[in-house]
Amino acid sequence: MTGDRRKFRREGEEKRREALIAATVALVSEAGAGFATVRAIADRAGVTPGLIRHYFATREDLLRAAYRQVMESMTAESLVAAEQAGETPEARLAAFVGASFRPPVLDPQRLGVWAGFLDMVRRDPAVRDIHETTYLSYRNQLQGLIAQLDRPADEGQLRREAIACNAVIDGLWMEGSALPDAFAEGELAQIGLSAIGAVLGVKLEGAA
Amino acid sequence: MTGDRRKFRREGEEKRREALIAATVALVSEAGAGFATVRAIADRAGVTPGLIRHYFATREDLLRAAYRQVMESMTAESLVAAEQAGETPEARLAAFVGASFRPPVLDPQRLGVWAGFLDMVRRDPAVRDIHETTYLSYRNQLQGLIAQLDRPADEGQLRREAIACNAVIDGLWMEGSALPDAFAEGELAQIGLSAIGAVLGVKLEGAA
DNA sequence: AACGTAATTGTGCAAGCGTATAATAGGTTC
């Protein structure tokens, strides 16, 4: 009669934090931030709701940590792709951009997270800071690769070009996220490479 | 002691519906869809919560109506700008694109609505239908204007160009919405016109 | 083997949510 209390194991602190963040990311991705409730996150992580308060002061803190982790890893992985690519500036740029349209940078889960957090970016100053940092980091990596192209270009033009190229990527992400069935496999990547090449006056399609 | 019951006036059905939609749009714009609660909407519209149920079967219905209204008017107003513009295809295209970066098409409120609804688009099939319809409508208008340019281009290329140009606009909207202070006045419009011109191989900056 | 600590659970609460429904009152009709 005295109810069977749930068995549990002590996991390392890092492991539990990561599990909670992973559960949060999955839920935001699937259903939006509003559905990542404390209870739903705990359930997904195989844990009781009260435990979340032991690792994160508040639910919003957990959401912020999840957003930061996803965004930072996206930039890092794109950069790795660029560094592994060939010799020419065109090849590195094409690899960087192309990675933004292929897994693991762009998989449905991350796209969902990115879209699900968008309105939180506008509302929460702490999240906006995370967004600003990671956005500028990604854009600056992009601008650095653009600067290495063999073309005359002043600083202001490089900035504007980086903003435009980043906008192409973001815009295609969004359309792909909102209407996944409206585009053929690989179509968005092809359009993105072609458009960015046109903006910069170089040919990227075959460079990677 | 017997509480003073709130005075009220009967408004026309259309007027009330519009007022409720306007209140919804304002709230979604300012704080995101999650904060557009029945009570908050009613309060903003100067009405009691119960009345909403008299005009909309459910809260989600009201949100859908608000989204549809905003999206449809954006396309319509961009098109008006194009039709009022000069003779040449370049001038009409530049006017259409330029209008997407200036009021009344792009004001902070609409940007907020657009961002606030993004995750609802992914989740709610009815909202996705609205999005698909209005997105394709806008993109087709764009494609029609692109087709009138004096260049050789087959149907597939026109489609890809329209997708790319639309992505530029969406991406710049999103960055402007997320980080309003990161860009100078008119900077996004300038970047957008320049980038779209590059994608299409025409010069749009001075054409409007 | 006993103990102490902190990780984890279970329970409870106040607030806010969407919605249903009964009561009221402005406007219209005869």
Place this chain on the structure above:
DNA sequence: GAACCTATTATACGCTTGCACAATTACGTT
């Protein structure tokens, strides 16, 4: 001016939410 209709208000209900807190239990230490 009485009767009727319905737009509008007021109240209530059941549910979910984030969070607080006390009880428990696994594990490291001695």
